[in-house]
Amino acid sequence: MKAEPDSRVVKGKDVKFSIDDFEGVESTPWEGVRNYEARNLMKEMVLGDKVLFYHSNCKNPGIAGFAEVSKEAYPDQITVLASKHPYFDAKSDREHPRWFMVDVKFISRARNFVPLSLLRHLADLSSAIPPEALGYVGQDGINEIKAMPLITRGRLSVQRVSAKCWDVIQTMAEQGGWDNISFEKKKVSKTRHPVDGARPTTRHQRMERLADDAIRDDEPEEQIIDALVPSE
DNA sequence: GCCAACGTTGGC
DNA sequence: GCCAACGTTGGC
Numbered sequence: 454m455k456a457e458p459d460s461r462v463v464k465g466k467d468v469k470f471s472i473d474d475f476e477g478v479e480s481t482p483w484e485g486v487r488n489y490e491a492r493n494l495m496k497e498m499v500l501g502d503k504v505l506f507y508h509s510n511c512k513n514p515g516i517a518g519f520a521e522v523s524k525e526a527y528p529d530q531i532t533v534l535a536s537k538h539p540y541f542d543a544k545s546d547r548e549h550p551r552w553f554m555v556d557v558k559f560i561s562r563a564r565n566f567v568p569l570s571l572l573r574h575l576a577d578l579s580s581a582i583p584p585e586a587l588g589y590v591g592q593d594g595i596n597e598i599k600a601m602p603l604i605t606r607g608r609l610s611v612q613r614v615s616a617k618c619w620d621v622i623q624t625m626a627e628q629g630g631w632d633n634i635s636f637e638k639k640k641v642s643k644t645r646h647p648v649d650g651a652r653p654t655t656r657h658q659r660m661e662r663l664a665d666d667a668i669r670d671d672e673p674e675e676q677i678i679d680a681l682v683p684s685e
Numbered sequence: 686g687c688c689a690a691c692g693t694t695g696g697c
Numbered sequence: 698g699c700c701a702a703c704g705t706t707g708g709c
Contacts, residue, residue, distance in 0.1 A: 509695065509696095510694075510696080511696095607694080609694095
């Protein structure tokens with residue numbers, strides 16, 4: 454799950470939420486997700502599901518800590534009902550909420566911050582053999598990283614993580630060991646070549662995915678159409 | 686129902 | 698700050 458550690462004001466509200474902020478509050482409602490696929494993933498979450506806490510849209514993006522689901526999906530309407538709020542959605546109302554959130558409980562900080570650039574570097578290896586210093590990751594680990602939606606898709610703010618992948622990342626955060634390997638962001642090719650197993654991304658296939666996501670919205674169509682539209 | 690235009694995300 | 702990727706909107 455992605456959060457932004459740096460201040461950014463959206464319609465008058467600062468959306469900053471860093472690992473420091475998280476540690477201070479222990480548990481927090483994951484409000485503000487306004488993407489169907491991300492919402493559907495949150496609806497699938499069950500109590501105790503493990504979460505990677507990711508620092509996004511910042512100088513050094515990467516995995517900053519660990520968390521778990523402490524409350525299963527419920528309507529995100531605090532923010533939705535106030536028309537002045539940045540997450541306001543006129544198509545959602547109290548009876549027929551469109552957006553949901555889970556509560557997430559802080560577990561721990563990553564002893565070693567796991568930068569996206571490192572994960573990318575590992576995902577870009579032509580083989581599945583980790584660099585010597587990261588031997589403990591194993592070939593399985595490299596393959597898990599190669600398959601992460603974080604690598605293959607980007608954008609989506611809530612993503613699935615396999616149990617194995619979560620373990621690999623947590624072990625990395627625990628053990629570190631990449632201080633002496635270079636994983637400079639190479640400024641070479643503009644188009645990133647898709648990794649094996651990446652979801653196909655032709656326009657047509659993306660449109661189909663979107664349609665699926667919207668369909669899995671379980672509200673009857675008429676309720677969406679009839680949703681109250683507040684003034685202003 | 687298609688698809689161009691537009692808006693947002695988010696790495697760099 | 699740039700801009701590629703891609704989700705969303707709306708005209709037809």
